[in-house]
Amino acid sequence: MAEALISGILSGATLAPDDILAADVNEDRLRLINQRYSVATTTDSLHAAQAAEYILLSVKPQQIDEVVSALKPALTPQKTVISIAAGVSVARLQALAGPGVPIVRVMPNAPALVNRGMSAAALPPGLADEKKSFVDRLLRSAGEVIYVDEDLIDAVTAVSGSGPAYFFLFVRELAEAGVDAGLTREMALTLARQTFIGSAALLSETERSEDELIQAVASPGGTTEAALGVFASSDFKNIISRAVRAALDRAGELADFTRLG
Numbered sequence: 001m002a003e004a005l006i007s008g009i010l011s012g013a014t015l016a017p018d019d020i021l022a023a024d025v026n027e028d029r030l031r032l033i034n035q036r037y038s039v040a041t042t043t044d045s046l047h048a049a050q051a052a053e054y055i056l057l058s059v060k061p062q063q064i065d066e067v068v069s070a071l072k073p074a075l076t077p078q079k080t081v082i083s084i085a086a087g088v089s090v091a092r093l094q095a096l097a098g099p100g101v102p103i104v105r106v107m108p109n110a111p112a113l114v115n116r117g118m119s120a121a122a123l124p125p126g127l128a129d130e131k132k133s134f135v136d137r138l139l140r141s142a143g144e145v146i147y148v149d150e151d152l153i154d155a156v157t158a159v160s161g162s163g164p165a166y167f168f169l170f171v172r173e174l175a176e177a178g179v180d181a182g183l184t185r186e187m188a189l190t191l192a193r194q195t196f197i198g199s200a201a202l203l204s205e206t207e208r209s210e211d212e213l214i215q216a217v218a219s220p221g222g223t224t225e226a227a228l229g230v231f232a233s234s235d236f237k238n239i240i241s242r243a244v245r246a247a248l249d250r251a252g253e254l255a256d257f258t259r260l261g
């Protein structure tokens with residue numbers, strides 16, 4: 001995720017390579033990042049945090065306690081910490097970072113890897129306008145951003161954080177059904193993938209709502225309507241709703257688990 005953000009930041013000219021210092025424990029990873037993006041690198045995270053105005057935390061939730069504790073000497077109210085760690089609350093980060101350190105909690109998603117991400121950010125109260133504006137530009141370099149209260153971040157996780165996997169599942173199952181209908185696997189995958197990619201592009205370029213787009217494809221008494229009838233009678237709406245609820249519940253459990261762990 002950090003690499004996706006670096007790539008987006010540089011391609012959108014939000015920052016220049018000289019403005020970024022990437023820290024990681026993995027030297028091979030750092031070498032690669034340096035070769036790809038010409039940004040300076042270090043294995044000394046504390047040094048990176050001391051040198052930086054904005055500190056993006058992009059380690060696994062289980063590593064957050066160790067990492068933020070190690071950075072603590074560098075964390076002052078003048079810095080801004082931006083965390084994308086799933087399930088790690090602002091309260092927990094604040095306890096680790098110390099009082100007065102501005103903390104922005106963000107939930108990005110996988111399409112950030114191709115600069116088409118969807119992020120939701122919870123900003124700390126009273127964050128200075130220039131910091132808000134920087135965070136906004138940073139997140140927009142990887143796609144879209146909305147702002148939410150922190151208590152909605154689990155809901156965001158269940159919709160847009162996990163959402164790409166729901167989409168990939170649908171692509172796979174549509175292709176499988178195509179194979180059952182007599183297509184070769186290659187044909188079925190090409191048809192299913194391009195259908196979703198094209199539909200996503202259409203959705204992003206039209207003013208029409210999802211309902212209008214469905215109506216535009218489904219003529220009365222036609223093939224699409226027959227298929228949609230099966231979705232409706234199989235309670236597709238309820239399946240989606242239960243899946244999102246399960247992700248939401250799990251986000252809450254994981255927050256507890258990473259806190260305990």
Ligand SMILES: NC(=O)c1ccc[n+]([C@@H]2O[C@H](COP(=O)([O-])OP(=O)(O)OC[C@H]3O[C@@H](n4cnc5c(N)ncnc54)[C@H](OP(=O)(O)O)[C@@H]3O)[C@@H](O)[C@H]2O)c1
Pocket residue numbers: 001002023024025026029045057058059060061063066067084085086107108109110161
């Ligand atoms: N991937 C997603 O779709 C997604 C979506 C939303 C949010 N997130 C969040 O994004 C965060 C990063 O996820 P990711 O998938 O990018 O993880 P990742 O690929 O594991 O990247 C984390 C990097 O941090 C390094 N690291 C580990 N301990 C460190 C330390 N003490 N100091 C400095 N660097 C350290 C890791 O090195 P090693 O590999 O050697 O441990 C690894 O290179 C996670 O908190 C995740 O919850 C991810």
